[in-house]
């Protein structure tokens with residue numbers, strides 16, 4: 001479980017306490033790395049696993065993981081607010097179809113173009129591109 005340790009060490013480096021709820025949340029996110037996890041799923045999971053967890057503390061922990069760039073928030077048309085693991089992934093941007101809700105990860109090529117444009121236009125470098133684009137996919141654009 002190297003990854004869990006990596007994330008735990010980030011919390012420790014920031015002097016954040018590793019509460020049972022945080023530990024469980026991190027493990028849950030790692031176990032569902034490739035999924036878009038909804039708030040409801042997180043509440044349900046933590047409600048079962050950890051005693052005495054309330055919604056506002058879960059929400060605070062999610063906000064914390066967002067700030068640490070461990071997860072990214074997405075708003076999926078069919079599912080609502082979701083979270084996706086992004087830590088140690090190069091590309092943090094997604095494009096989401098407003099009609100069918102299909103979420104795709106942006107590729108490296110797009111990332112590099114945006115990075116270059118940021119530098120050329122704003123003189124801004126080493127940006128952490130954590131972005132979500134909403135639009136219409138190939139299949140839905142004609143409807």
Ligand SMILES: [Zn+2]
Nearest residue numbers: 097100137140
């Ligand atoms: Zn679509």
